[in-house]
Amino acid sequence: MKVTFPHMGRMDIVVKALFAELGVEVVVPPPISRHTLSLGVALAPEGACLPLKINLGNFWQAVEQGADTVVMVGGVGPCRFGYYHQVQQEILRDTAHAVQMIVLEPPEKHMGELLQRIKVLTGQASWWRIVKAVRLAYEKSVALDRLEQELLRLRCRERRIGDVDRVYGRYCDLIDQAKNIADVRRVLAEGLQAMHALPLDWQKRPIVVGMVGEIYALLEPNGSGDLAKKLGRLGVEVRRQLYLSRWIQEHLFKTRTERRSIQALAAPYIGCEIGGHGQETVGSAIALAEQGCMGVVQVGPLTCMPEIVAQSVMAQVSHDRDLPVLTLFVDEQTGEGGMETRLEAFVDMLERRNRIQQAGLNR
Amino acid sequence: MKINWLGLAQSRPRPTVIGIPRGLAYYEYLPLWRAFFEAMGCQVLLSPVSNPAVLAQGKLRVVDEACSPVKIFFGHVYSLQGKVDHIFVPRLISVQEGTYLCPKFLGLPDMLRSVAALGDEQLPLLTVDVNCRQAGGGWSDALRTVGKQLGVAASRVRYALQTALAMQAKYESQIQSGMLLPEALAPWEKAGTLLLQGPPVPGKPVRKNQPINLPGEEGPTVVVVGHPYVLFDPLISMGLITKLRKRAVAVRTVMTVDGEEAGRATEHLPKRLFWSFGQQLLGGALHWMGKPLEGMIFVAPFGCGPDSLIGDLVERFARREGNLPFLLLTVDEHGGDAGMETRLDAFLDVIEQKRQVRSATVPV
Ligand code: SF4
Numbered sequence A: 001m002k003v004t005f006p007h008m009g010r011m012d013i014v015v016k017a018l019f020a021e022l023g024v025e026v027v028v029p030p031p032i033s034r035h036t037l038s039l040g041v042a043l044a045p046e047g048a049c050l051p052l053k054i055n056l057g058n059f060w061q062a063v064e065q066g067a068d069t070v071v072m073v074g075g076v077g078p079c080r081f082g083y084y085h086q087v088q089q090e091i092l093r094d095t096a097h098a099v100q101m102i103v104l105e106p107p108e109k110h111m112g113e114l115l116q117r118i119k120v121l122t123g124q125a126s127w128w129r130i131v132k133a134v135r136l137a138y139e140k141s142v143a144l145d146r147l148e149q150e151l152l153r154l155r156c157r158e159r160r161i162g163d164v165d166r167v168y169g170r171y172c173d174l175i176d177q178a179k180n181i182a183d184v185r186r187v188l189a190e191g192l193q194a195m196h197a198l199p200l201d202w203q204k205r206p207i208v209v210g211m212v213g214e215i216y217a218l219l220e221p222n223g224s225g226d227l228a229k230k231l232g233r234l235g236v237e238v239r240r241q242l243y244l245s246r247w248i249q250e251h252l253f254k255t256r257t258e259r260r261s262i263q264a265l266a267a268p269y270i271g272c273e274i275g276g277h278g279q280e281t282v283g284s285a286i287a288l289a290e291q292g293c294m295g296v297v298q299v300g301p302l303t304c305m306p307e308i309v310a311q312s313v314m315a316q317v318s319h320d321r322d323l324p325v326l327t328l329f330v331d332e333q334t335g336e337g338g339m340e341t342r343l344e345a346f347v348d349m350l351e352r353r354n355r356i357q358q359a360g361l362n363r
Numbered sequence B: 001m002k003i004n005w006l007g008l009a010q011s012r013p014r015p016t017v018i019g020i021p022r023g024l025a026y027y028e029y030l031p032l033w034r035a036f037f038e039a040m041g042c043q044v045l046l047s048p049v050s051n052p053a054v055l056a057q058g059k060l061r062v063v064d065e066a067c068s069p070v071k072i073f074f075g076h077v078y079s080l081q082g083k084v085d086h087i088f089v090p091r092l093i094s095v096q097e098g099t100y101l102c103p104k105f106l107g108l109p110d111m112l113r114s115v116a117a118l119g120d121e122q123l124p125l126l127t128v129d130v131n132c133r134q135a136g137g138g139w140s141d142a143l144r145t146v147g148k149q150l151g152v153a154a155s156r157v158r159y160a161l162q163t164a165l166a167m168q169a170k171y172e173s174q175i176q177s178g179m180l181l182p183e184a185l186a187p188w189e190k191a192g193t194l195l196l197q198g199p200p201v202p203g204k205p206v207r208k209n210q211p212i213n214l215p216g217e218e219g220p221t222v223v224v225v226g227h228p229y230v231l232f233d234p235l236i237s238m239g240l241i242t243k244l245r246k247r248a249v250a251v252r253t254v255m256t257v258d259g260e261e262a263g264r265a266t267e268h269l270p271k272r273l274f275w276s277f278g279q280q281l282l283g284g285a286l287h288w289m290g291k292p293l294e295g296m297i298f299v300a301p302f303g304c305g306p307d308s309l310i311g312d313l314v315e316r317f318a319r320r321e322g323n324l325p326f327l328l329l330t331v332d333e334h335g336g337d338a339g340m341e342t343r344l345d346a347f348l349d350v351i352e353q354k355r356q357v358r359s360a361t362v363p364v
């Protein structure tokens, strides 16, 4: 059995750590490229949301490199994600790239269920080994998220374009190679240091923008037309609340996270969970504004149902909180041009607002 | 206020008027709602049949990205504004155990409330959660809550609920017995107070699941798969059903397939759809594939999330099934009529050719 999985940001490092510890052979799909995307578009139904298409491209390329099994997380609705694997499996079945699909349904109540499911997957691995593997993988996820957080914060201060991304990439690789938890922590500390040692403009008082939206669009640069980087290059410090490690905590470990308070903030606008991250998008926008973000960019794949609901109430949030919000829906055709102009206009507007506010304060 | 012949003011207050928007869940639950409200002594006002003005109203208020059924629903809600005391928009979370509706159904009252608040508009929404995922959280619970919200005495609510559930059960059995939804729904769409006129009497149901041809149905038997609020909304569906019937097609829908049959048809799939309507569409389509059929049309509104996946699965299964002519029709609010006419004609031509081949090769 050669296992593959979809890309989502640097999740590959986390999944690899898990399976390597368990002795499962893994084929990491090649990094997402134009080719991946066009494969996915050709295979997937036209109206499917972008993540499903990119996933399919990932699987196709991984099968070409010898993978025969796909491991996916499942879900029980109400958004499309919970049904991805079924559709993807049927699509691949009609091609020469059929795969076996193993679905890890997220546990209903507690983490024990997850461990149980992993055990079934690996056959003879001992409980001790499973727990150890999960712990290392999770530690890597935490470290990667911390690095990414810093990447989003520091990009706008770069004196040489590309510096921060380069260091980030290098330390991601080092985390990938780390053998145990102590190693991971050491690499993380070094990585943060290395980022801070770069020639950065510490005097700068950048515009701070919160990024909210659907998880794939937030975590995978190719899912958002590289939105975070574009904002950074426009001199914007980016903040985000949703990271992979938090998703793991919530959905796989079933522990309490800040999600509850985020949902509470959203409740006056969206009264129940509507699937995906729709409710959280709204709550996060409010939370980030309270933490000092001057504007919010909401991003989601085109036709994403929960994000459309969120978008529908966002105008009211924006009005109530005096918070500029820009909503972007991304698909395979999101041309560089169109998005860039909208971002520039949005950032310009924030800068103007900021100047006016500062002037008001100084008077 | 009426003055009677003694010159005394009649003490009976004006009945509360409940507005019901003609969209989304309307097509499946109108009898339940209408009977319930009327049995509680309320009056019911339906929004007008979908027309371009209603759609325009909706488009004005809802985000561009929304699907056409949601857009027109907004229009229906707003066309009731100012004419009724309450507009009934329940939040349908789950109508069947272990399943959900589409996220847009879940967020419907929120979206409406938000748009109204922003525009400083009065929108007297009467809303309640319908959630079968919670113990006792189905329609009975929801309607009891509604009765309480309206301040109706508990005993009257109980009576109204009984009446409503009975009417709904009858309606559902008519549809499952093969009656096309518009015919079963028609008696419930009349103006006035229905329960005073006596319960609606529908026409005779056709025999279950038998593609027997009714008069005017000499053409091929075609199953049309789609949400009722798409198929039977003349604007959203661009008059598809009428167009088919004009061409003498015997139209069948998945509404006649009951939950059990749909469940059996999807048994071989590794995972059940968690969308109740999705299960109905997929299960219903698969169920029909086992019957003597001459074609299948899947109708998806443009921008519909779930249908992008369900439509693809149905098409795949139809193709694997062999040579069942299949047409995936995406309808959207800007769509031209001409394009659809040509596609329908081409589709029916394929069916006709197959008929001829069959009759040429199979000796009679
Ligand atoms: S959250 Fe949106 S993009 Fe993600 S699976 Fe659901 S509908 Fe698709």
Ligand code: SF4
Pocket: A305, B067, B068, B069, B070, B102, B103, B104, B105, B227, B301, B303, B304, B305, B306, B307
């Ligand atoms: S199921 Fe499709 S058509 Fe219906 S509300 Fe959801 S997205 Fe719109």
